[in-house]
Amino acid sequence: MKVAIRPRTSPHNRYVELFAAAFEKAGWEVGSLDWRVAPVLAGRLMILHWPDEFYASPDARSRLLSWARIALMAASRRLFGVRWIWVVHNLVPHDQHTAVPGLWRAFTTELDGLVFLSSRSRATLVSERPDLSALPHLVTRHGDYRAGALTPPSPWQRPKGTTRLQFIGQVRPYKNLETLVEAARLLDAAIELGVAGFATTDFAAELRRKSAGVPALHLDLRSASLDEIELERIVDGTDAVILPYRQILNSGAALLALSRNRPVIAPALGGLVELRDAVGAQWVYLYEGELTRSVLEDAAAWVRAAERPPVCHLEPFDWAVVGPEIIRFAESLMANQAS
Known part of the structure; x- marks a missing residue:
């Protein structure tokens, strides 16, 4: 069996490599989808992440290039029986405010299957696009990051002094970091906040300007993504990971934090509610509404007081569970192709 995945690897998110590894472990031949005509027409299964x-x-x-790719999808499906799957990480691109509706609808018309990483994901998509409700789909979970970790995760330990909360990931406007800065402005010395990750030059300058005079906040903004070992070190060095998203459907950063045995603070949005229900309220603190100083103080108190074991149990998110579910779904689409 052959599958081509786009992207096959990513410097920003190890998830796609773990996803591809699940197919390799099942004996599939895995390649990269690069939109060249001959490999697409000779393919069997194509998977798109974003x-x-x-x-x-x-x-x-x-736009012309995108329309040409949709035409290639259509030709590959109708003439050669190629199957196309979209892994629905989010319904629309983050930080995108201008859509080309006809282009997006044409793309979704050429899909053969959908993989959702939470039940909320499918419910949200179907509410906006009821025409996609009959499309074959799989509702699974976002796999964890313990497989392939470069360093052993350190066990959870209760803070003995200052409570350290850390944001990780790409520093982008949709992640609502300006609100985090404002909420941190009047915090006392018992709470420290860190923000580490890649940021564009303009957005980094804006955050530095807004965070001036906020002693509780420490910015570590980079011109390139953190490498995996440094990211693991930063997570292991904090007491909890805070993700002050304005909108989110699924969060790889939350799974990374839990994979390193660090509790998560986030808004009650998207699949994060299902994540909390799966791992327990001692590991995921969800707040309603805006992130404020009082929310930060309450969350920090929760970090210190909640009873949690040294290791977060993530069995439902293990790739030994998630991977075979995805493979079975892919095989079912291929079986339908053969019939």
Whole structure:
């Protein structure tokens, strides 16, 4: 069996490599989907993680290229029986406000299957696009990050002094870090907040300006993504990971934190509610509404007081469970192709 995945690897998210490894472990031949005509027409199964180019194209040339790729999808399906799957990490690209509706609808029309990483994901998509409700789909979980970790995760330990809360990931506007800065402005010395990750030059300058005079906040903004070992070290060095998203459907950063035995603080949005229900309220603190100083103080108190074991149990998110579910779904689509 052959599968081509886009992206096959990513410097920003190890999830895609773990996803591809599940197919390799099952004996599939795994390649990268690069939109070359001959490999697509000769393929069997194509999987897209973030097909953002079909939602919004910045210029006429990009739109023309996207339409050409949709035509290739259509030809591969109708003439050669190639199957196409979208892994629904989010419904629309983050930080995208201008859509090309006809392009996006044409893309979704050429799909053969959907993989959702939470029940909330499917419910949200179907509420907006009821025409996709009959499409074959799988509701699974976002796999954890323990497989392939470069360093052993350190066990959870209760803070003995200052409570350290850390944001990790790409520093982007949709992650609502400006609100985190404001909430941290009047915190006392018992709570420290860190923000570490890649940020564009303009957004980094904006955050530095807004965080001036906020002693509780420590910025570590980079011009390149953190490497895996450094990211693991930063997570292991904190008491909890805070993710002050304004909107979110699924969060790889939350799974990374839990994979390193660090509790998570986040808004009650998207699949995070299911994540809390699966791992326990001692590991995931969800707040309603805006992130404020009082929310931060309450969350920090929860970090110190909640009873939790040294290791977060993530059996439902283990790739030994998640991987075979995805493979079975892919095989079912291929069986339908053969019939």
